[in-house]
Amino acid sequence: MSDFETVIGLEVHVELSTATKAFCGCPTKFGSAPNTQVCPVCLGHPGVLPVLNRTALDYSIKLGLALGCQIARRFKFDRKHYYYPDLPKNYQISQYDMPFATGGLLTLPNGKTIRVHRAHLEEDAGKLIHEGADEKIGAGTAALVDYNRAGIPLLEIVSEPDLRDPADAVLYIRSIQSIVRYLGISDANMDEGRLRCDANISVRGKGEEKLGAKVEIKNMNSFRSIEKALEFESRRQRESLARGDKPVQETRLFDEETGETRPMRGKEEAHDYRYFPEPDLLPFTVSDEMLSRLRREIPELPAARLARYISGHGLSPYDAQVLTGGKEIADFFEAAIGAGAPAKLSANWITTELLGALNAAGKELRDSAVTPAALAELIGLIENGTISGKIAKTVFTEMFETGRNAAGIVKEKGLVQISDTESIRKTVEQVVAQNPASVADFKSGKKQAIGHLVGGVMKATGGKANPGIVNRLLKEILEKQ
Amino acid sequence: MTDPAALTIHDAGRRLSEGKISSEELTREIIGRIEKNEDRIHAYLNKTFEDAKRQAKESDERRKSGSTRGPLDGIPLALKDNLCTSGIETTCGSRILKGWIPAYDATVVARLRAAGAVILGKTNLDEFAMGSSTENSAFGPTRNPWDTDRVPGGSSGGSAAAVAASMAMGALGSDTGGSIRQPAALCGVTGLKPTYGRVSRYGLVAFGSSLDQIGPLAKDVRDAAVLLEAIEGYDERDSTSVDREWPRATVDLGAALTGKKIGIAKEWFAEGLDPDVRAKVNDTRAVLEKLGCTFADVSIPHQDYGLPIYYLIAPAEASSNLARYDGVKYGLRVSGANIVEMYKATRNLGFGPEVKRRIILGTYVLSAGYYEAYYLKALKARTRLRQDFESALSGCAALLSPATPTPAFKIGEKSDDPLQMYLSDIYTVSANLAGLPALVLPCESSKGGLPIGFQLIGKAFDEATILNIGYQYQQATDWHKRRPQMDKA
Numbered sequence: 001m002s003d004f005e006t007v008i009g010l011e012v013h014v015e016l017s018t019a020t021k022a023f024c025g026c027p028t029k030f031g032s033a034p035n036t037q038v039c040p041v042c043l044g045h046p047g048v049l050p051v052l053n054r055t056a057l058d059y060s061i062k063l064g065l066a067l068g069c070q071i072a073r074r075f076k077f078d079r080k081h082y083y084y085p086d087l088p089k090n091y092q093i094s095q096y097d098m099p100f101a102t103g104g105l106l107t108l109p110n111g112k113t114i115r116v117h118r119a120h121l122e123e124d125a126g127k128l129i130h131e132g133a134d135e136k137i138g139a140g141t142a143a144l145v146d147y148n149r150a151g152i153p154l155l156e157i158v159s160e161p162d163l164r165d166p167a168d169a170v171l172y173i174r175s176i177q178s179i180v181r182y183l184g185i186s187d188a189n190m191d192e193g194r195l196r197c198d199a200n201i202s203v204r205g206k207g208e209e210k211l212g213a214k215v216e217i218k219n220m221n222s223f224r225s226i227e228k229a230l231e232f233e234s235r236r237q238r239e240s241l242a243r244g245d246k247p248v249q250e251t252r253l254f255d256e257e258t259g260e261t262r263p264m265r266g267k268e269e270a271h272d273y274r275y276f277p278e279p280d281l282l283p284f285t286v287s288d289e290m291l292s293r294l295r296r297e298i299p300e301l302p303a304a305r306l307a308r309y310i311s312g313h314g315l316s317p318y319d320a321q322v323l324t325g326g327k328e329i330a331d332f333f334e335a336a337i338g339a340g341a342p343a344k345l346s347a348n349w350i351t352t353e354l355l356g357a358l359n360a361a362g363k364e365l366r367d368s369a370v371t372p373a374a375l376a377e378l379i380g381l382i383e384n385g386t387i388s389g390k391i392a393k394t395v396f397t398e399m400f401e402t403g404r405n406a407a408g409i410v411k412e413k414g415l416v417q418i419s420d421t422e423s424i425r426k427t428v429e430q431v432v433a434q435n436p437a438s439v440a441d442f443k444s445g446k447k448q449a450i451g452h453l454v455g456g457v458m459k460a461t462g463g464k465a466n467p468g469i470v471n472r473l474l475k476e477i478l479e480k481q
Numbered sequence: 482m483t484d485p486a487a488l489t490i491h492d493a494g495r496r497l498s499e500g501k502i503s504s505e506e507l508t509r510e511i512i513g514r515i516e517k518n519e520d521r522i523h524a525y526l527n528k529t530f531e532d533a534k535r536q537a538k539e540s541d542e543r544r545k546s547g548s549t550r551g552p553l554d555g556i557p558l559a560l561k562d563n564l565c566t567s568g569i570e571t572t573c574g575s576r577i578l579k580g581w582i583p584a585y586d587a588t589v590v591a592r593l594r595a596a597g598a599v600i601l602g603k604t605n606l607d608e609f610a611m612g613s614s615t616e617n618s619a620f621g622p623t624r625n626p627w628d629t630d631r632v633p634g635g636s637s638g639g640s641a642a643a644v645a646a647s648m649a650m651g652a653l654g655s656d657t658g659g660s661i662r663q664p665a666a667l668c669g670v671t672g673l674k675p676t677y678g679r680v681s682r683y684g685l686v687a688f689g690s691s692l693d694q695i696g697p698l699a700k701d702v703r704d705a706a707v708l709l710e711a712i713e714g715y716d717e718r719d720s721t722s723v724d725r726e727w728p729r730a731t732v733d734l735g736a737a738l739t740g741k742k743i744g745i746a747k748e749w750f751a752e753g754l755d756p757d758v759r760a761k762v763n764d765t766r767a768v769l770e771k772l773g774c775t776f777a778d779v780s781i782p783h784q785d786y787g788l789p790i791y792y793l794i795a796p797a798e799a800s801s802n803l804a805r806y807d808g809v810k811y812g813l814r815v816s817g818a819n820i821v822e823m824y825k826a827t828r829n830l831g832f833g834p835e836v837k838r839r840i841i842l843g844t845y846v847l848s849a850g851y852y853e854a855y856y857l858k859a860l861k862a863r864t865r866l867r868q869d870f871e872s873a874l875s876g877c878a879a880l881l882s883p884a885t886p887t888p889a890f891k892i893g894e895k896s897d898d899p900l901q902m903y904l905s906d907i908y909t910v911s912a913n914l915a916g917l918p919a920l921v922l923p924c925e926s927s928k929g930g931l932p933i934g935f936q937l938i939g940k941a942f943d944e945a946t947i948l949n950i951g952y953q954y955q956q957a958t959d960w961h962k963r964r965p966q967m968d969k970a
Binding site: 052272276 | 686691718720798810821824844849
């Protein structure tokens with residue numbers, strides 16, 4: 001089995017977050033009541049004509065630039081024909097042989113580079129809702145159509161078949177998600193269907209040039225299902241080849257429940273989309289001015305930030321990766337250090353406490369009650385010795401739950417660290433007196449016994465004693481005994 | 482006194498402004514005329530008389546209060562039934578859209594309303610504007626007011642017949658390969674297909690998107706120019722409409738024709754042209770020469786490819802444009818065991834034979850493996866044909882050709898022979914393929930008394946020149962004033 005190589009290429013679809021649809025003025029808000037964001041144009045009524053949303057074009061070109069693509073100076077739209085009730089005109093306005101972007105490159109966080117074949121702009125379709133089809137579509141009594149999504153601008157980004165394993169495929173999609181979020185051109189939320197992916201996967205003998213028969217996989221709705229589907233399919237094709245079967249070109253559907261793929265249609269049933277140039281839209285030209293304006297508007301992208309965090313802020317590659325994984329997290333980090341917190345401490349607090357708490361609460365960063373300035377304040381209290389790192393964690397939990405600021409919590413709960421050597425000395429002497437066994441252990445060379453004594457002091461002071469002073473005094477007193 | 486229904490728009494406009502007649506009177510006269518003759522002619526698919534009377538009343542009130550809106554205020558007009566009208570059924574002459582009520586007005590309709598026009602109703606057409614006789618309407622043919630055994634031409638046959646029979650003072654049609662001009666010729670009225678991009682197509686139910694243009698059918702050239710000025714101009718809803726300046730249509734109508742050079746291509750007078758039509762179109766030359774025009778021989782080497790190119794490109798675009806009629810969202814739905822069966826049953830019952838023929842043809846030429854051989858080749862040939870016209874027009878102000886190979890033919894005469902029917906557009910398709918403006922106006926009558934038209938093709942966006950030539954021709958002749966005998970009580 002190890003004599004085989006899996007080859008994966010991805011078609012990633014990203015819904016752009018323009019305020020209005022690609023070819024009409026309807027809003028694009030997610031989750032509105034069915035068919036409330038529609039007009040004659042996106043419903044494909046007789047006589048209507050499309051008018052391109054210029055912001056969608058700007059967004060598209062920004063993505064092309066961010067991926068290092070060649071931006072076409074002249075491009076056009078085409079009609080792609082297929083009959084489906086969620087497609088109002090029974091053709092989709094798309095781009096066939098003159099996409100706006102070709103030939104880019106994406107570097108994954110693990111350093112691998114994946115070539116981007118092309119990116120084009122098209123319109124999304126509506127959504128079918130099958131009534132009474134909880135179990136199976138075939139069991140449905142009726143199909144309803146919601147056209148709110150129909151006409152939302154959609155980018156299709158097609159990779160070259162450069163991916164070799166399912167984990168990298170997921171990394172590639174995450175990278176695209178991260179880039180479009182950095183560019184501010186899409187929410188790219190997978191659970192809202194704003195980021196979608198189809199995969200082409202084949203298996204060939206190691207060292208072979210020729211690609212194996214390509215299988216297209218559809219219906220993968222989360223990063224987890226993408227990885228599972230590709231793993232299943234890779235295994236299935238390897239086993240099939242190992243048996244000596246001849247692989248067939250086909251389209252397969254991923255079944256979330258079984259974790260398996262099953263045939264949807266064969267090569268001979270493939271659609272003939274009858275592409276031809278969209279006569280209702282004239283070809284577009286991209287000027288030098290437009291390109292340089294858009295180039296200027298592109299912010300620092302994840303890969304550049306990652307490098308800066310490691311070399312400029314001295315963060316570990318791991319922390320830097322976690323922080324740049326999402327634009328919001330990186331922005332949070334930058335705001336915290338902007339408010340005066342040291343970079344390394346900020347990185348620690350964000351990657352462990354903050355993300356941990358969000359994760360446990362099932363919240364997104366944008367829902368966090370703790371602001372970057374509030375976190376910086378908390379870190380400041382540790383830095384100036386007002387509270388201990390341990391107490392700070394308690395304070396943070398309170399901040400996260402209530403949204404209150406650190407100083408207020410510390411004051412109200414009397415959590416200010418005790419750094420008065422004389423009062424700590426008294427407590428240390430008491431604890432030493434009460435724990436002769438630990439003292440004996442320490443004396444006999446079991447140096448770790450000091451931990452028990454430190455714990456005793458902290459317990460007696462409600463955790464407020466300055467741990468540095470406690471340690472120093474304990475050693476001093478024990479040495480003397 | 483002249484029959485008010487028979488007035489031209491500009492005459493009626495003068496009388497309205499002089500207070501000699503009201504819009505309500507005009508509208509009532511024309512409605513009476515429609516009620517009298519509609520049984521024989523069947524120009525209308527939908528009559529909106531109540532709305533029309535109200536609009537007429539409002540127009541008269543505006544006039545009284547001194548806030549009249551211009552030359553079309555209070556003028557009763559008809560609209561081809563492939564122009565969307567908000568709240569008014571728009572069928573395209575097809576069963577598949579029977580009962581469909583648009584949620585919006587086509588841009589041209591909105592502009593006519595804003596100009597104060599009175600809308601009498603929606604006129605008959607070949608289904609989805611595909612045809613040359615109006616026999617392809619799902620709701621019965623329109624008859625030619627000159628001879629009710631004959632066709633009015635098509636596809637804007639209802640609009641042409643209505644204007645000829647004074648059942649509307651003017652009308653809008655659409656022209657994809659001659660659908661304004663061929664019926665204008667056959668009904669003896671004046672019809673203009675504007676330059677592609679001069680008039681917004683928003684709200685015109687698409688047939689061949691790169692060819693379709695909306696234009697006027699009128700009693701004379703001046704009226705056509707007035708209507709054009711009301712509907713033309715850039716529209717942000719139509720990306721193919723053009724945002725630019727052009728010479729105004731009505732301003733230079735009366736300019737002298739001295740020294741204007743008109744080109745005639747020998748290819749237009751080759752075989753297939755009725756000898757009577759050839760002779761009468763030739764006579765126009767003498768009239769125009771007397772007015773100061775000079776004539777030059779030009780050549781359109783790719784003329785013979787016009788129809789073949791057209792019958793590849795137009796059906797290809799039509800097959801795509803008509804894909805949306807599937808029973809899912811609006812119009813006819815015939816249920817089936819599953820979605821595909823529903824599509825099939827709906828489209829099978831909803832479309833007539835000519836529409837089906839063109840959908841099949843268009844689907845074929847766009848199919849993988851045939852696209853290059855047919856569609857792409859047709860696009861290249863279209864470029865050649867366009868270049869022929871550019872070069873012919875480079876030394877001429879306009880080109881003169883027959884409008885149709887024959888006068889109006891009998892109902893049923895060509896309906897079983899699509900190729901014969903297609904040949905009826907042989908002189909008109911080129912202007913659509915080249916995107917150029919073309920004006921058809923009546924010149925004499927055939928031996929049988931039927932109207933014969935000729936065509937003037939102009940440079941892009943230079944409607945002013947062909948309208949000027951046509952206007953001066955009509956000043957020198959009376960052919961455009963001839964009206965069919967109707968049973969007027």
